Amino acid sequence: MRLDDRVCLVTGAAAGIGEAIATRLATEGATVGLADRDLDKATLVADRIGGSAWRADVSQSADVAQFVGEAAERFGRIDAIVNNAGIAVGGTVADTTEDDWQRVLSTNLTGVWRGMKYALPHLIQSKGCIVNLSSVQALVGMPGWAAYAATKGAIIALTQQAAVEYGADGVRVNCLAPGTIMTPMNEQIFAHASDPDALIASWNASHALGRFGRPSEVAAAAAYLISDDASFVTGSCLRVDGGLSILGPTGRAD
Ligand SMILES: NC(=O)c1ccc[n+]([C@@H]2O[C@H](COP(=O)([O-])OP(=O)(O)OC[C@H]3O[C@@H](n4cnc5c(N)ncnc54)[C@H](O)[C@@H]3O)[C@@H](O)[C@H]2O)c1
Structure with missing residues (x-):
């Protein structure tokens, strides 16, 4: 199978898109390490797909370092990490509280950076890859989601940054921009x-x-980016958005 012998880590894997990605990667032959702040739910998913679960809150550096370190030790290598964990907290630019701003940044953006930072030494060894979850909200404005959109835009920049920094090491780094799933x-x-x-x-x-969209449709794109089918794809932001980001006003005359 396409991902036989690959060890893939997924954060926020207990539900939604993360669960679908973990499931798809396992279906394609990967050994999957799942992290979530909800260990009970992550364990249920891990048991269903034959993976291993960790409790890790991506807003905490120690949790991410421990998850990645223990997974590397248990599996002997890491070939991919999917930095998926994220939260949606609403608020316009002026209405967003300082607390909400920091909470969203720490989970969605710094959480992605932490996943990359701690996994990269292992990925350089394996010539592995990274998939980060951005959003269509990085590309088009949707009123009332200031902090969330800011993190998703920054994830595209951070993805490109990592792609140019580690391309020479053979590490590919891409992100996904889902529409509404x-x-x-x-x-x-x-x-x-x-x-x-x-x-x-x-x-x-x-x-x-x-x-x-369905979570499985985002998972299929993640599996593609991790697989050798995407061997010359790095620094890209793949829209899995059903055309949300390119849909203008109707333009009909009737
Ligand atoms: N659902 C959408 O429409 C959509 C669209 C674009 C992008 N995304 C992005 O996809 C990712 C997954 O979204 P989803 O809709 O599946 O979310 P979800 O809320 O349905 O599931 C998120 C999972 O992440 C876990 N999680 C949340 N905060 C965490 C933390 N600090 N540490 C560890 N685990 C944590 C939750 O426990 C949950 O299991 C997010 O980054 C989100 O921003 C979602």
Whole structure:
């Protein structure tokens, strides 16, 4: 299989996109190390796919260092890390509190940096690769998500930075920019909406394909970027967004 003999780590792997990525990588033959701040849920996923689970909060350096270090020791190598863990906290530029700003940065952006920093020594040895989770919100403005969008934009820059710094070592670094994907993250947003059905319909309509994406569709893109099929792909930001980022106003005359 495409990922036979590969050891892949995934953060935020207990639910949503991370769970789908861990599942897809295991299906393609990889040995998967799953990290999440929710160890019970991560363990359930690990047991289902034949992986190993760690409790790690990516906003804590010690947790990430321990996860990566112990995984390297247990598996003997690391071929890929998917820095997926992230949180969505709403707020405009002016409304966002200092606490929310720091919390979102520490998880979404610094968490990605921590995953790269601690995995890179192992990835240089294996000539491995990194996949970071950005978002379509790095590419188009959506009012009310200032801190989240800032982290996702920075992840593209950080991905490119790592790609140029470690390309000569044979390490490839890419990121994914998903559109709206139905996961617990969005289910929570809909649960709190005044008219969930109207919100879901408008979000569906904001994609050229007219619908949300599925976690498995992002997972397929992650598996591609990790595989040798992407052997000449580095520093890229692959949109898996159903056309959300290229959809303009209708332009119809009728
Ligand atoms: N769902 C979408 O529409 C969408 C779109 C674009 C990008 N993304 C990005 O994809 C990634 C996954 O999103 P999702 O929708 O699957 O989220 P989710 O909330 O459904 O699941 C996130 C998982 O990460 C874990 N997690 C959260 N904070 C953590 C931390 N500090 N340390 C360790 N684990 C932590 C959670 O426990 C959960 O298991 C995020 O980076 C998100 O920003 C999601």
